[in-house]
Amino acid sequence: MAYEPLTISGSRIPNTIRRDAWWRTPVLVFIGFSTFIVYSTWAAFQGEHYTFGPYLSPFYSPELFGTSSHAWFGIRPGFWPDWFPYSPAFLILWAPAGFRLTCYYYRGAYYKAFWADPPACAVSEPRKNYRGENSFPLIIQNIHRYMLYVAMGFIVFLSWDAILGFNFDGKFGIGVGSLVLMINVVLLAGYTFGCHSLRHLVGGALDQISKSPTRQCAWKGVTCLNKKHQMWAWLSLFWVGFTDVYVRLCSMGIWTDFRIL
Amino acid sequence: MAETNFKIWRGDADGGDFQEYSTEVTEGMVVLDAVHQIQAESANDLACRWNCKAGKCGSCSAEVNGVPKLMCMTRLNDLPLDQGVNIQPMKTFPVIKDLTCDVSWNYRVKKRIKPFKPRKPDNEDGTWNINQDDIDRVQEFRKCIECFLCQDVCHVLREHQLHEEFIGPRALVYTAALEMHPLDTEDRLEDLKKADGIGYCNITKCCTHVCPEEITITDNAIIPLKERVVDRFYDPLVRLFNKLFGS
Ligand code: SF4
Ligand code: SF4
Ligand code: FES
Ligand code: FES
Numbered sequence: 383m384a385y386e387p388l389t390i391s392g393s394r395i396p397n398t399i400r401r402d403a404w405w406r407t408p409v410l411v412f413i414g415f416s417t418f419i420v421y422s423t424w425a426a427f428q429g430e431h432y433t434f435g436p437y438l439s440p441f442y443s444p445e446l447f448g449t450s451s452h453a454w455f456g457i458r459p460g461f462w463p464d465w466f467p468y469s470p471a472f473l474i475l476w477a478p479a480g481f482r483l484t485c486y487y488y489r490g491a492y493y494k495a496f497w498a499d500p501p502a503c504a505v506s507e508p509r510k511n512y513r514g515e516n517s518f519p520l521i522i523q524n525i526h527r528y529m530l531y532v533a534m535g536f537i538v539f540l541s542w543d544a545i546l547g548f549n550f551d552g553k554f555g556i557g558v559g560s561l562v563l564m565i566n567v568v569l570l571a572g573y574t575f576g577c578h579s580l581r582h583l584v585g586g587a588l589d590q591i592s593k594s595p596t597r598q599c600a601w602k603g604v605t606c607l608n609k610k611h612q613m614w615a616w617l618s619l620f621w622v623g624f625t626d627v628y629v630r631l632c633s634m635g636i637w638t639d640f641r642i643l
Numbered sequence: 644m645a646e647t648n649f650k651i652w653r654g655d656a657d658g659g660d661f662q663e664y665s666t667e668v669t670e671g672m673v674v675l676d677a678v679h680q681i682q683a684e685s686a687n688d689l690a691c692r693w694n695c696k697a698g699k700c701g702s703c704s705a706e707v708n709g710v711p712k713l714m715c716m717t718r719l720n721d722l723p724l725d726q727g728v729n730i731q732p733m734k735t736f737p738v739i740k741d742l743t744c745d746v747s748w749n750y751r752v753k754k755r756i757k758p759f760k761p762r763k764p765d766n767e768d769g770t771w772n773i774n775q776d777d778i779d780r781v782q783e784f785r786k787c788i789e790c791f792l793c794q795d796v797c798h799v800l801r802e803h804q805l806h807e808e809f810i811g812p813r814a815l816v817y818t819a820a821l822e823m824h825p826l827d828t829e830d831r832l833e834d835l836k837k838a839d840g841i842g843y844c845n846i847t848k849c850c851t852h853v854c855p856e857e858i859t860i861t862d863n864a865i866i867p868l869k870e871r872v873v874d875r876f877y878d879p880l881v882r883l884f885n886k887l888f889g890s
Contacts (some may be wrong), residue, residue: 500798503794
């Protein structure tokens, strides 16, 4: 049976008779994401001012190859072409970017804000064709859990950076930057450990979850974070960007890192 | 107490248009009250479905100011009455007359879903033991009143009319209630991927936003089902693990 839609409000684009500010959320999401993408790309290309004292910017962590004392293996990887600018961020930023890009919450949000698929609920779309995540290319979103595994590794590295942020030349100290790094890892962990894929993997896949008390406990924990996944997603996105700004401006001498202890 | 303008869509499968009516709105009225009042005062032949007037039968679904709503649960004092009120039938289903539409497609889709298949009874008297925690997880899905507002708002059906390829959020909630049930032994994952087209859902959560029963459709039903489909069809590691350890 063919289903003809009931076209009621003429050919206005977008076609809706909603009277509320339905465009507000997608516009805010568009602005929020665009700002972050532009800033993080710019910051990744800088290749300098990413450390200050014991602090390392999360955009550059782990620093596999680089010039700072945080670097693991050397200054520049051998395979990197000479003609292409190098920044330690290039080696690692794909991971958090891929994790967020394939995140269930972000997917729903950017399909609306960037693709107008739909622009908002009960608002008509500019395109006729639709394949969703049922076929290439968006079927690739199903790799999200693999991005999660990588992202969990990053939580370990960033936690270590946060601990090192209290080490001022071998002595324990607290600077405002130490707290900025610490909050960063807490927010990122809140986001990562509330992931829908993690929720499934730790216990959601089981129909009789009560038979595995440890997994049930883990599932409850992830579920608790998952309920506010959107909030964690935005807070952690904002704060990870702010952490880079903080380290950068301190390193450039524009901001002063006040010592609390 | 104020005279308020209503624009109600009047017509049938061959077409129609909004007609203007005016009626007095008094304290505590919901949209369905206004529709009934208009029916009594000036449009005796206006067709609308309703039954319980308590948000429990799921009959009075329509679109109020462009948003899918139960008319009996939408209070007029929550709407900007100075601009008038727009009421139209659900857009996703073929209209029968005025505010009523033919939602039978939903029942046909539901019949396609493999039914509940419980494991053998745990006890000699033919009963089962279920842990409360296990059943709590699917309890939420049973609140569904089949109002089909979620189906109406879902852009896969509403905009793209992929009714043949995608079963829609209501049917996915129903599938989740069966698939995640602690006693159920049926396997619906292949159907979910192929015939039910779960991949068409792009998790935009419009279904969750309109559900009058506040079922967390996307997060608790659709995404967990999508993850199960990933286990079976897209994740080589889980497949290997299941092969080795036979889960
Ligand atoms: S989340 Fe999926 S099922 Fe729900 S309205 Fe959006 S596309 Fe449709
Ligand atoms: S899931 Fe919610 S919106 Fe959808 S039919 Fe059931 S009660 Fe209505
Ligand atoms: S669903 Fe958002 S991080 Fe996995
Ligand atoms: S009349 Fe029953 S839900 Fe509105």
